[in-house]
Amino acid sequence: MSADVCVVGGGPGGRALALALTRLGCDVVLLEKRDPARGAGPAFRGESVSPDGVRLLDLLGVGERVRQAAHRVDRLEIEDAGQRVLDVRFADFPYRYRHPVELAQHTLLTALAEQTGRQPGGCTVLEPATVTGLLVDGPAVTGVRANTPTGPVRVTAALTVGADGRYSAVRRLSGLAEHARHTPLQRDVVWLKLPFPADWDRRAYRVRIAGDSHGLFLPSTDGTLRVGLNIPKGGLRTLRSGGLGGLHTRLDRLAPQAGAAARTSLHSWSDTALLDIFTAEVPRWSAPGVVLIGDAAHTLSPVLGQGVNHALADAVELATLAAEALGRDRRAHSRALLAALQLFQRRREPHVRRSRALQLRQERMFTLTAPAATALRRTVYRALDASPALRRRVLAPAYFPGHTPLRQAARTPEVRLV
Numbered sequence: 001m002s003a004d005v006c007v008v009g010g011g012p013g014g015r016a017l018a019l020a021l022t023r024l025g026c027d028v029v030l031l032e033k034r035d036p037a038r039g040a041g042p043a044f045r046g047e048s049v050s051p052d053g054v055r056l057l058d059l060l061g062v063g064e065r066v067r068q069a070a071h072r073v074d075r076l077e078i079e080d081a082g083q084r085v086l087d088v089r090f091a092d093f094p095y096r097y098r099h100p101v102e103l104a105q106h107t108l109l110t111a112l113a114e115q116t117g118r119q120p121g122g123c124t125v126l127e128p129a130t131v132t133g134l135l136v137d138g139p140a141v142t143g144v145r146a147n148t149p150t151g152p153v154r155v156t157a158a159l160t161v162g163a164d165g166r167y168s169a170v171r172r173l174s175g176l177a178e179h180a181r182h183t184p185l186q187r188d189v190v191w192l193k194l195p196f197p198a199d200w201d202r203r204a205y206r207v208r209i210a211g212d213s214h215g216l217f218l219p220s221t222d223g224t225l226r227v228g229l230n231i232p233k234g235g236l237r238t239l240r241s242g243g244l245g246g247l248h249t250r251l252d253r254l255a256p257q258a259g260a261a262a263r264t265s266l267h268s269w270s271d272t273a274l275l276d277i278f279t280a281e282v283p284r285w286s287a288p289g290v291v292l293i294g295d296a297a298h299t300l301s302p303v304l305g306q307g308v309n310h311a312l313a314d315a316v317e318l319a320t321l322a323a324e325a326l327g328r329d330r331r332a333h334s335r336a337l338l339a340a341l342q343l344f345q346r347r348r349e350p351h352v353r354r355s356r357a358l359q360l361r362q363e364r365m366f367t368l369t370a371p372a373a374t375a376l377r378r379t380v381y382r383a384l385d386a387s388p389a390l391r392r393r394v395l396a397p398a399y400f401p402g403h404t405p406l407r408q409a410a411r412t413p414e415v416r417l418v
């Protein structure tokens, strides 16, 4: 098969890119290794979409569609040592897109795929299809080799995009993994879902901290409570060896309502999922004929739900630059394409860096244990709570990077990409 662009991976980044490129007149082949016949995929991942992600979904023309299935979030509340130290109300931010939403990843991916199917241009989706090798011509990547249930396929393309996630095969096969910095965070996260406590506000994100443990308690679109519970790095085996009781006790310490719900509804470790938390920084996102986006280019931690947002932002930025370059010269080693790929990284990397820095700062705050340090942590949160200007300064780079201030928004309607 041949196409202008071969997209490897059908997560939020890959699907959004296929949609945007197809709309901009490019021929696309997308390969996804997951078999759609095996259901919706991991139930825990990528449900929180930040306000900027909501803006990008509107830009991609799927905003209305996903809004019907999304759950709007109004508040972010942090409790430390049993005291509420921060209560952020998203309506107070002066931007057009202010609220994050919870959105099942399956709903998001289906909406992007269906919208792509409506475009007159061509997007061929091969799934399940697992990319196992790259095609090369001199220094340039010119496509991929993949395995499918009906046999091997080769896809040649002017541009191959690795949108294949945190363990990206394209990153490894292209040599772009060389010099990548992989930083494990101090703790891992166990994800689980519980019945939603009756007396909790369904429109709030809750972060609960007790000493050096913390948990995220998030409303889910299926009416349940999604819990991300921090455990020591590699500590799942120890936790499991103590039985589910150890998990209940950890939850009790942070939120007794969740501990009680876990006792009645969580019956086995198979109802949980472990996320190995690390960040990956790839110094070079592209080489002739190939580029990385989303988690493949920059794996982030789950703090503040940034992964989906950055994958969508990469897709929108890359589509515009690549379509323009391919319109001028459709060769993998063309100067126009090389320049477009480098510009793509220059434009996107500062945003990713700001989110990563905020996440790492936050993660360090969560792991403090000494009494003086935890007291200082509470003081910092209280200072944020007291000052809208400070809150905006800290949260805006991650939550509202492409924001349009309300006053300006009234004058300039948002432009739709598709």
Ligand SMILES: Cc1cc2nc3c(=O)[nH]c(=O)nc-3n(C[C@H](O)[C@H](O)[C@H](O)COP(=O)(O)OP(=O)(O)OC[C@H]3O[C@@H](n4cnc5c(N)ncnc54)[C@H](O)[C@@H]3O)c2cc1C
Pocket (backbone or CB within 6 Å): 008, 009, 010, 011, 012, 013, 014, 031, 032, 033, 034, 044, 045, 046, 047, 048, 049, 050, 129, 130, 131, 132, 163, 164, 165, 166, 168, 169, 191, 273, 274, 275, 293, 294, 295, 296, 302, 304, 305, 306, 307, 308, 309, 311
């Ligand atoms: C448990 C968990 C909870 C999370 N919660 C949140 C959250 O609340 N909010 C948030 O913003 N982010 C969250 N994230 C992170 C978020 O899911 C990712 O940042 C986001 O999905 C990245 O999108 P992507 O398209 O770059 O990669 P992915 O979503 O990882 O998609 C990559 C795709 O490539 C496919 N693939 C991989 N290798 C190959 C191959 N060789 N051939 C073909 N296909 C391949 C995979 O099957 C996958 O579908 C969470 C992640 C996890 C694991």
